[in-house]
């Protein structure tokens with residue numbers, strides 16, 4: 001499961017993720033991190049069966065946590081032309097054997113590049 005953790009300027013420089021890993025003994029991947037003096041957002045990928053435990057560990061430290069999908073393909077607009085497939089940097093858009101296009105939500109890192117690539121406005125951002 002992908003989990004976004006969000007923190008303010010007062011927490012920048014604090015080893016938030018390392019502390020949670022040490023406490024819970026659950027390793028996870030950091031997929032993206034945007035941190036500056038105003039605060040930070042980090043997208044982490046947690047094992048599904050440990051996600052709730054990690055979410056609670058972040059929340060107990062006063063860290064905002066969001067779990068979310070980033071984009072969705074509108075099936076009534078998609079023509080399966082494949083343009084979004086070639087642009088996705090993490091292979092989250094899949095060309096199925098039957099030539100249809102599907103989105104693997106668990107792989108998506110929310111870069112949003114696919115939205116502009118679609119000539120039919122079939123991909124929408126989920127806020």
Ligand code: SF4
Nearest residue numbers: 078079081082084118
């Ligand atoms: S670019 Fe748009 S229409 Fe083409 S396969 Fe992707 S979502 Fe479907």
Ligand code: SF4
Nearest residue numbers: 088108109111112114
């Ligand atoms: S938002 Fe980025 S990572 Fe997610 S499906 Fe679109 S191109 Fe791929």
